[in-house]
Amino acid sequence: MKTNKLTVGQALVRFLKNQYVERDGVENPFFAGCLGIFGHGIVAGVGEGLMENPDFRYYMTRNEQASVHIAIAYAKMKNRLGTFACISSIGPGATNMITGAACATINRLPVLIIPGDIFARRNVAPVLQQLESSYSQDISVNDCFKPVSKYWDRISRPEQLITSLPEVMRVLTSPSDTGAVTLALPQDVQAEAFDFPEELFLKRIWRIERPRPDTAALREAVRLIRNSKKPVIIAGGGVIYSEATEVLKDLAEQTGIPVTETFAGKGSLPYNHPSNLGAVGATGTPGANEFTNQADLIIGIGTRYSDFTTASKTAFQNPDVKFININVAGFDSFKHCALPVTADARVCLEELSGLLDDYRVSNDYIQLAANANKAWDEKVNEIYKVSGVIPVSQAEVVGAVNECAGPRDVVLCAAGSLPGDLHKLWRTIDPKGFHLEYGYSTMGYECAAGIGAKMACPDREIFVMVGDGNYLMMNNEIVTAIQEGIKVTIVLLNNNGFGSIGALSESIGSKRFGTKYRYRDQKTGQLTGETLPVNLAQNARSLGANVIEATDIDSLKQALTKAKEQSVTTVITIETDLIKGVQGYAWWEVAVAEVSEIDTVKRAYQNYKESKKKQRYFL
Ligand SMILES: Cc1ncc(C[n+]2csc(CCOP(=O)(O)OP(=O)(O)O)c2C)c(N)n1
Numbered sequence: 001m002k003t004n005k006l007t008v009g010q011a012l013v014r015f016l017k018n019q020y021v022e023r024d025g026v027e028n029p030f031f032a033g034c035l036g037i038f039g040h041g042i043v044a045g046v047g048e049g050l051m052e053n054p055d056f057r058y059y060m061t062r063n064e065q066a067s068v069h070i071a072i073a074y075a076k077m078k079n080r081l082g083t084f085a086c087i088s089s090i091g092p093g094a095t096n097m098i099t100g101a102a103c104a105t106i107n108r109l110p111v112l113i114i115p116g117d118i119f120a121r122r123n124v125a126p127v128l129q130q131l132e133s134s135y136s137q138d139i140s141v142n143d144c145f146k147p148v149s150k151y152w153d154r155i156s157r158p159e160q161l162i163t164s165l166p167e168v169m170r171v172l173t174s175p176s177d178t179g180a181v182t183l184a185l186p187q188d189v190q191a192e193a194f195d196f197p198e199e200l201f202l203k204r205i206w207r208i209e210r211p212r213p214d215t216a217a218l219r220e221a222v223r224l225i226r227n228s229k230k231p232v233i234i235a236g237g238g239v240i241y242s243e244a245t246e247v248l249k250d251l252a253e254q255t256g257i258p259v260t261e262t263f264a265g266k267g268s269l270p271y272n273h274p275s276n277l278g279a280v281g282a283t284g285t286p287g288a289n290e291f292t293n294q295a296d297l298i299i300g301i302g303t304r305y306s307d308f309t310t311a312s313k314t315a316f317q318n319p320d321v322k323f324i325n326i327n328v329a330g331f332d333s334f335k336h337c338a339l340p341v342t343a344d345a346r347v348c349l350e351e352l353s354g355l356l357d358d359y360r361v362s363n364d365y366i367q368l369a370a371n372a373n374k375a376w377d378e379k380v381n382e383i384y385k386v387s388g389v390i391p392v393s394q395a396e397v398v399g400a401v402n403e404c405a406g407p408r409d410v411v412l413c414a415a416g417s418l419p420g421d422l423h424k425l426w427r428t429i430d431p432k433g434f435h436l437e438y439g440y441s442t443m444g445y446e447c448a449a450g451i452g453a454k455m456a457c458p459d460r461e462i463f464v465m466v467g468d469g470n471y472l473m474m475n476n477e478i479v480t481a482i483q484e485g486i487k488v489t490i491v492l493l494n495n496n497g498f499g500s501i502g503a504l505s506e507s508i509g510s511k512r513f514g515t516k517y518r519y520r521d522q523k524t525g526q527l528t529g530e531t532l533p534v535n536l537a538q539n540a541r542s543l544g545a546n547v548i549e550a551t552d553i554d555s556l557k558q559a560l561t562k563a564k565e566q567s568v569t570t571v572i573t574i575e576t577d578l579i580k581g582v583q584g585y586a587w588w589e590v591a592v593a594e595v596s597e598i599d600t601v602k603r604a605y606q607n608y609k610e611s612k613k614k615q616r617y618f619l
């Protein structure tokens with residue numbers, strides 16, 4: 001056996017740059033490089049390995065959490081066929097990545113997390129940044145990654161890398177198991193050399209499988225569909241990741257079954273397709289919710305049925321409702337005691353189409369869906385209409401950005417009141433045009449994720465839409481965008497606080513307590529003073545961005561046109577109304593105080609009890 005004497009850091013980088021994926025005959029390198037921030041726990045081992053391999057590019061970021069956001073956004077745009085390795089030092093650099101790891105795992109997106117770890121040799125413990133434990137020496141802060149990782153390992157001896165790396169790749173490239181994979185590397189082991197077998201570094205191609213459905217399950221699915229009068233499809237992220245959107249369109253046209261879309265599934269059909277009822281669930285359209293409410297059969301494709309999709313289990317009110325779940329992950333296909341069809345979405349829909357060639361829902365049902373699609377489009381026109389009132393409403397801003405964005409351009413967002421508005425309103429044409437991280441709804445995802453999205457799709461304009469709260473939580477990656485010459489357009493909506501949690505607070509009787517960015521008022525002792533003097537435009541400018549300050553919709557439209565011509569990351573700021581929101585059409589459960597001295601809370605509790613009556617189990 002030929003061997004190669006390398007450090008763990010060198011061997012790791014060499015291995016990573018030789019990993020490829022192949023799906024449908026198309027081959028691509030799996031890793032686009034490495035993101036991270038050096039510290040004493042990674043600089044000598046992996047850091048040195050990276051320096052020796054400049055063809056595996058290292059990108060310096062400003063916060064380790066943001067590194068993971070960049071990787072997640074990249075993986076999402078690549079339909080999980082590519083990602084980054086994210087490295088950190090030991091201690092705080094490592095724990096900064098835990099939020100990112102959770103975000104990746106929850107959204108079923110692959111990211112390789114490589115935190116430095118404390119000396120395996122232990123003789124110098126406790127080292128700087130070490131968590132000491134009185135009951136075990138086999139614990140470090142990196143154990144915190146265990147519940148948020150789909151695979152977790154610590155390399156305590158160099159040769160362990162040889163058996164761990166194939167497992168890392170198996171999980172990252174598995175459509176059903178993917179998520180964050182953590183490989184903790186003790187700082188001494190990283191720098192130790194070993195005679196690694198040459199074969200470890202040969203080019204390796206991981207085939208992304210398209211598992212076919214079980215014949216009996218498929219037959220049963222056909223029987224259920226044939227017996228259904230009011231079937232509805234819920235298209236989740238799996239439809240897009242599997243590149244099943246064309247087949248879904250054919251199936252919808254062949255059978256007349258209407259389609260609704262989750263956050264991750266939005267874009268499964270173009271917004272103006274007559275079978276597209278649009279957003280489903282808590283942030284759904286009236287049409288989508290009316291149809292799911294009455295459906296006798298829900299066909300969930302690639303959805304994990306989050307509470308936003310099920311309107312906290314109130315979305316399906318037909319007493320005879322049944323579920324067929326087409327999902328590559330058995331974990332998801334069994335939800336709601338469905339008929340599980342564990343398979344890749346695209347091949348499954350292809351096979352299903354062939355077996356349903358004589359099935360079609362009634363013309364009335366098809367017409368009702370087309371009417372709902374049209375009615376909602378007219379409503380969006382109304383909501384997008386410019387009122388001329390200053391400060392502008394958020395919906396007017398969404399309208400202006402939507403109008404400016406080309407059919408292949410991307411809107412990107414994660415938390416606040418924007419996700420719900422975008423889910424309902426945004427007119428998506430291209431399957432990759434709507435990028436919402438709404439599995440973890442991580443504040444601070446946006447500015448960093450914009451970079452990852454642009455790296456994955458350099459030929460698309462990326463419109464990052466972000467509220468002031470999200471922006472203040474993590475705007476630092478603007479510096480990284482400037483460093484890398486990456487251009488995104490960040491539309492920053494400033495309503496001086498939390499429009500989203502403020503409205504939620506009001507709905508549960510808590511009167512927007514603690515949701516506005518205000519000075520502490522010395523008289524009341526509360527945060528009820530004047531608005532804070534924060535200048536977000538100046539902040540963005542100081543980080544190197546091109547900044548345009550808009551005041552109304554006209555100046556916003558001009559700014560968007562100018563931003564399109566720019567090659568530098570551009571931040572457009574605009575003040576928006578904190579209170580004016582878009583109406584909702586379904587419920588979302590947030591628990592309300594059962595006892596309270598406050599009247600508004602007491603009333604909210606009564607409403608809450610009423611809403612809960614519609615919650616159902618699906619057995
Ligand atoms: C890391 C994190 N902390 C807290 C929350 C809860 N949260 C959701 S939205 C939001 C406020 C967002 O503020 P902003 O970006 O200004 O958007 P707006 O609500 O004004 O639309 C908060 C605190 C979260 N989702 N993520």
Ligand SMILES: [Mg+2]
Pocket residue numbers: 467468469493494495496497498499
């Ligand atoms: Mg805000």
